[in-house]
Amino acid sequence: MCAPIVLPEAAIGLAAAHILGVGLIAGIVIFNSNGVRKGMSSLLGISDGIGLAFDHVMSVMSR
Amino acid sequence: MKPAAVPADTLYFTLQELGVIIVLSALAALSGALVPSWLFPDTTISDFVYSTLGLPGPGAGELVFGSILCFWLLLGLLLVKKPGTAFAMAIVLIAIDLMAGSQALVIQTLDVLLFVALIIEAISMVPVERGPWSYLLPACLLVFGITTIAVAILGFATTGEMDTAVTGTSWSYYFSGILGLVCAFICCRYQVRYLLAAGLAGMYYMLHFWLYWGSGFAARFPPDPEMIPVLFLVALLGGVISAAAAYGISRLLGSHGNTDRPNSVDQ
Numbered sequence: 001m002c003a004p005i006v007l008p009e010a011a012i013g014l015a016a017a018h019i020l021g022v023g024l025i026a027g028i029v030i031f032n033s034n035g036v037r038k039g040m041s042s043l044l045g046i047s048d049g050i051g052l053a054f055d056h057v058m059s060v061m062s063r
Numbered sequence: 064m065k066p067a068a069v070p071a072d073t074l075y076f077t078l079q080e081l082g083v084i085i086v087l088s089a090l091a092a093l094s095g096a097l098v099p100s101w102l103f104p105d106t107t108i109s110d111f112v113y114s115t116l117g118l119p120g121p122g123a124g125e126l127v128f129g130s131i132l133c134f135w136l137l138l139g140l141l142l143v144k145k146p147g148t149a150f151a152m153a154i155v156l157i158a159i160d161l162m163a164g165s166q167a168l169v170i171q172t173l174d175v176l177l178f179v180a181l182i183i184e185a186i187s188m189v190p191v192e193r194g195p196w197s198y199l200l201p202a203c204l205l206v207f208g209i210t211t212i213a214v215a216i217l218g219f220a221t222t223g224e225m226d227t228a229v230t231g232t233s234w235s236y237y238f239s240g241i242l243g244l245v246c247a248f249i250c251c252r253y254q255v256r257y258l259l260a261a262g263l264a265g266m267y268y269m270l271h272f273w274l275y276w277g278s279g280f281a282a283r284f285p286p287d288p289e290m291i292p293v294l295f296l297v298a299l300l301g302g303v304i305s306a307a308a309a310y311g312i313s314r315l316l317g318s319h320g321n322t323d324r325p326n327s328v329d330q
Contacts, residue, residue: 021161024154032081034073 091135186260208243265302
């Protein structure tokens with residue numbers, strides 16, 4: 001027989017906030033890979049235009 | 064020249080740049096939480112901007128919070144020099160706030176961080192030396208500065224969120240207005256796109272506060288329309304001053320190239 005564990009609302013909010021926070025940091029680490037970003041953009045069909053514009057802006061800023 | 068293609072198996076931000084982003088985001092979170100309580104231990108930000116500075120409301124506290132945010136986001140962008148730096152910093156800042164701050168407050172306020180970062184990113188790519196962009200920041204400072212001085216001269220100056228009429232000389236209005244005119248002259252002579260970026264981001268921060276942070280849509284909009292240019296001037300000045308500080312630090316550290324040399328309008 002399993003007893004339900006009822007968490008107080010504050011604990012649920014705290015846990016959700018921590019999960020969201022860790023998820024955001026993980027998202028940055030994952031999308032920091034050029035391979036992942038290129039794969040995502042080709043999957044969405046926006047690989048050429050956005051990529052070229054992005055590369056151009058990057059070259060201007062790093063001058 | 065066509066830019067070189069980025070290899071697919073590399074990282075966009077290097078580990079060192081990621082370190083800079085994380086450290087600056089942590090400093091932004093710390094300074095946003097600790098600096099106000101350190102600077103004003105016996106009072107709140109509202110008391111400081113309304114009672115001490117005599118500024119109108121609501122939203123004058125953005126002078127402190129918005130300026131701190133713009134400073135760190137811009138400093139990160141200038142040090143790392145890659146598009147997306149400010150946006151990544153905003154996400155890390157939100158993550159830190161979610162894990163270490165008061166979640167109820169953060170959920171309400173996290174969206175403004177992303178929008179401010181996006182504005183800074185976008186405007187930082189604008190060629191301010193050309194076209195209407197070169198006049199935008201000086202024109203805004205000039206118009207808001209003159210309006211603020213006119214409000215003070217005509218005796219319409221108020222202070223606080225309840226628009227209490229200022230008795231006596233409204234020094235904060237005169238000071239803000241004159242500072243706005245001085246900054247307009249300087250920004251006309253020395254065009255730096257980061258000043259425009261932080262100024263507009265600061266103004267958006269103020270607008271976002273008015274529209275979305277009340278009990279309903281636009282619930283915190285200034286009841287007195289004459290105070291809108293005064294508050295926009297305060298936000299603009301906060302952004303410009305924080306951007307100047309970030310720009311100066313980046314130049315001192317030698318991380319910035321020669322792309323933003325002061326350019327004369329006449330040129």
